[in-house]
Each structure stands twice: as structure tokens, then as C-alpha cells.
Amino acid sequence: xxxxxxxxxxxxxxxxxxQVVIFNNMNFLGYISPFPYILYIILYPVNSNRSxxxxxxxxLGLTMDLFCNSGGIHATACVILAYYRPYIFKFSFxxxxxYQTIRLxxxxxxxxxxxxxxxVLLHHIVLxxxxxxxxxxxxxxxxxTLFSSIFTIITSIIIIYLIKPNKR
Amino acid sequence: xxxxxxxxxxxxxxxLFLLLLGISLTLTIQSHSYHRSKVIxxxxxxxxxxxxxxxxxxxxxxxKTENDELVLENARLKSLxxxxxxxxxxxxxxxxxxVKPADIIVSKVIHNSYSRYENFITxxxxxxxxxxxxxxxxxxxxxxxxxxxxxxxxxxxxxxLNMKSQINAKLKKTNHFGSLTWDGKxxxxxxxxxxxxxxxxxxxxxIVTGGQSVIFPEGINIGTVETVYTETKTSFYVIKVKLxxxxxxxxxxxxxxxxxxxxxxxxxxxxxxx
Numbered sequence: 001x002x003x004x005x006x007x008x009x010x011x012x013x014x015x016x017x018x019q020v021v022i023f024n025n026m027n028f029l030g031y032i033s034p035f036p037y038i039l040y041i042i043l044y045p046v047n048s049n050r051s052x053x054x055x056x057x058x059x060l061g062l063t064m065d066l067f068c069n070s071g072g073i074h075a076t077a078c079v080i081l082a083y084y085r086p087y088i089f090k091f092s093f094x095x096x097x098x099y100q101t102i103r104l105x106x107x108x109x110x111x112x113x114x115x116x117x118x119x120v121l122l123h124h125i126v127l128x129x130x131x132x133x134x135x136x137x138x139x140x141x142x143x144x145t146l147f148s149s150i151f152t153i154i155t156s157i158i159i160i161y162l163i164k165p166n167k168r
Numbered sequence: 169x170x171x172x173x174x175x176x177x178x179x180x181x182x183x184l185f186l187l188l189l190g191i192s193l194t195l196t197i198q199s200h201s202y203h204r205s206k207v208i209x210x211x212x213x214x215x216x217x218x219x220x221x222x223x224x225x226x227x228x229x230x231x232k233t234e235n236d237e238l239v240l241e242n243a244r245l246k247s248l249x250x251x252x253x254x255x256x257x258x259x260x261x262x263x264x265x266x267v268k269p270a271d272i273i274v275s276k277v278i279h280n281s282y283s284r285y286e287n288f289i290t291x292x293x294x295x296x297x298x299x300x301x302x303x304x305x306x307x308x309x310x311x312x313x314x315x316x317x318x319x320x321x322x323x324x325x326x327x328x329l330n331m332k333s334q335i336n337a338k339l340k341k342t343n344h345f346g347s348l349t350w351d352g353k354x355x356x357x358x359x360x361x362x363x364x365x366x367x368x369x370x371x372x373x374x375i376v377t378g379g380q381s382v383i384f385p386e387g388i389n390i391g392t393v394e395t396v397y398t399e400t401k402t403s404f405y406v407i408k409v410k411l412x413x414x415x416x417x418x419x420x421x422x423x424x425x426x427x428x429x430x431x432x433x434x435x436x437x438x439x440x441x442x
Contacts, residue, residue, distance in 0.1 A: 020218060021218075027282070032283075033283060050181050051180060051184050054181065054184050054188060055188070058188045058191075058192065061192065062192070066210060066212070066214065066215050067210055067215045067218070067219075068281065068284075069209055069281070069290075070286075071195050071196045071197075071198065071200065072192040072193065072194070072195025072196040072199065073196050075188075075192035075195065075196075076189065076192040079185060079188045079189050079192055082185075083181075083185040083189075130196050131284060131285060131286075132285055133196075133285075140352075
């Protein structure tokens, strides 16, 4: 129990650091940058305290906003993703997900991939809608969501399988 | 009473979610609607410090281009100095009192964003160095933006690549002015709106800052005219301006401290109060 908490705190700080130092400075084609920091929310233990997840996701997003000068868009997107995470689990793994031990960092099955895909899409669409905040940019929003999601998914999967803790 | 407690305990996650969602949405809407009321900005101890560290590494990678720019600016200043005709025309000199109406603070860009609709720049000097909100920021090539928020050691700047920014600008040769905005598309171009159709504009004309704002002195370079078209709603010209600056690559900048500013603001406030 205690070690899980430590792993989560470590993940929180490391992912934020990597995001701020490396991925925020990546601008493919001028506007596409991946956001793999949401791996914290994706990898949070399934049966762990849910209000803990919501609060820590809010803090995660707020810290990102601090670094990006973006008001509260990351915080909103993160809180929404954290709250709807169980529903996405249900969608990807079926109704009985609570009784299985879901380990995302094992071989990539279609269920695991669909979970990451839906989570990233949900987070990014909220993020870019709130960022633009105007309806006339709807195509731009969709385009940014699509390309950024692709890059986020690729970097997330690389990070998951690159740093694979074998006991947890 | 018991039932209320039960309700709160049963729905604690949902209530928590709604509370945090409300807070973050308020922050978002606030940052979009008001000019300077941002609760969360990167002018603070934590993010400013982190960005300064990162920038120390990046600086070495950009030494060559930074040097080239300095050499070019030196050459330009030398040509001004050796050219007597130009020095007499310098608009900055206030001949009555013999003081320049503007002071300059040298600063460094430690973080720069340009991929969003509302872009901000973080600078490595803050209130301790005399930076205050609403000061203009330029570099050797042209204007960068306007100071938004300051902390003791850092400050944030609304970049000209920000859809909320509006800067008074004019055509260098005819003095027809308009307001400079950004449409959120390309980092190399901004739009000069509300230019009267009487103005004769040609491709390649220079756009400089106008004298109507107290933020920038008159005549600072912005860019050149790329295309001109008429807006159908208002029948004013809209000029697409190609920036002199590469906004994706900024190093040292100058913050302009206008001495007339406080006097002008005091005067305007007095008129408002009466």
C-alpha cells in the first residue's frame, strides 16, 4: 500500500518533469506537441482510492497550467479524464474489470490499446476545445486533437514499455 | 440530517469532481475573458526557476545566431552614430528637457510558446529589476509583446502571437494607422486591421508602431506588407504583415520603460474621475 503511494508520487513528479523539459518544447509542424504526462492518470492503480485520483489529477493539471500559462485548461481536462476513467475501463475491458487485475504495462492487447486511445482522445478534445474557446476553430480543434493524440499515444506506449517496472 | 450526510458520503466522488471541475473551468474562463486577472501564470518562483535552468542549457546552443544578431545590430547602431543626418532626426530625444522619454531594461527570454492561440513569453527579470505590467518588449528586429504579469524575479509577456493582443501600428510612409492582431494561424504573419481604404499600400511597405499607445515609442519596426485585402463587413483594409522577427527563436530582449507613461495614465484617470 505504502509503496504504491510512493510509486505514484514518483510518477507524478517524473512525468511532469519530462513533460515540461522535453515534450513541451516539441512542436512538430509548428503546433503538434504530445502530452504523455496524462500517463499518470492512465496508469493509476485500478482499485485504488478514487477521490485521491481526482484530487491528484487536478493538481497535475494545475501544475501544467502553471508552466504553460494556460489558465485552467489542463486542470479541467485532467479532472474530466480522472472522473470518467472507470467508465472507460468498463468500455474497454468489459463489465467485470474490477475483478481482474488489469496491468497496463504488459503486452499490448487490443483492450489495453483501446483504453489508452479513448483516454487520450477524451483528454485532448477537452483540452483543445477549451484552448481555442471559439466555435470558428472547430476544424482546427479536430485536426490538432487528431495529430496530437497520435503523437501522445506513440510516446505513451514507448514510455510504458521503456520503463517497465516488473514488480508492483 | 442523517439523509444529507448519507447523500454526501455516497456521492463524495461526484461532488469532489464537480467542485474541482468548477474551479478549473472558472480559471479557464477567467483567463479567456479578462485581460489581466490570471491567477495562474508562469511568473512565479517554481516555473520561472525551472525555465531559467532549462534556458541556461539552450543558450549555449544558440550562441552563434545570437552573436550574428548582435553584430548586425552593432553595425546598424554604428551607422546611426556615424551618420550625422540621422542622429539629428532621432525621435527619442526630448529636446526641451534633454532626457530621453524611454529607458530600457535588458532581459532574456527563458520560455517561449508559439503553438497555441494565446501565447505567452516568460522573461528572466521581474519587479526587482523595475519591470511593471503594460511595458513594451522589443528586440533588435522588432516588437515582441507587452508585459502581462510580474513576480519579484520573473515576468510574463503577452506575445504579439496572441489573439487577445491589440497593438497600435501604422504605415511608415503615410501614417495611416490600424490595430495589429493575430488570427492564430501562422507564426510568421500578423494582421493589421481597420486601415482606411484611402491609404495607398503596396507590397513590401514597412509597418511600424504608431504613436497612439503609451506602451511603445513611435516608429519601432514590426514587419513588411505581404498582402492587402478588404474586409467585407467593415470595408476597411486588412493587411497581412510579414514579421521581421522570427517569433519561434528569441534570445535577448529589451523592455521599454516609458517615462511619459505614468503622467499620461494619471491624466487619463483624472479625466475619468471628473
